[in-house]
Amino acid sequence: MNVKEIKKMYYLVIYDIASAKRLPKILKICRKYLNWVQNSSFEGELTKTQYLSLQAELKTKINKKEDSVIFYQVRTPEVVNKIILGKEKNEISIFF
């Protein structure tokens, strides 16, 4: 069997959705691909295919003039430290 290494990248995704009606749709899409971190933010590892698929799904639901979704794509998670003040809402993380 020819096993190809599938390269993954690390993502932090934050969104700012202007309409309360669109919000649950965006949340649902993000949950399919990533881990919820806290209000309006997700983290996770994605292959190129998953990343493009997530983008494509989000594009069909957001209002481009009002909403904003930002992907921080990290090549090496080792250079990112995560420091939490207050309550840790989800302990699953790709950054330490």
Next chain:
Amino acid sequence: MNVKEIKKMYYLVIYDIASAKRLPKILKICRKYLNWVQNSSFEGELTKTQYLSLQAELKTKINKKEDSVIFYQVRTPEVVNKIILGKEKNEISIFF
């Protein structure tokens, strides 16, 4: 004159504040140190002193049992790409 190089680190800060009353206080503190990105998120470069000062100020205002502030501390911003879907709410960024 003895010029010391002041080392800076790059930060993405996201917060989830449970009370609408505390929210403007947190926003005001973050604005003093960082650039606003979108709803509940800030970016910027900080020296160690600024970083500790920001943390100390936030600690006096958040409710540790209900609120959450996350600092993503990035040593090398070159390994982070920023991709925006929809509206770019603020063009000032430390990641490209």
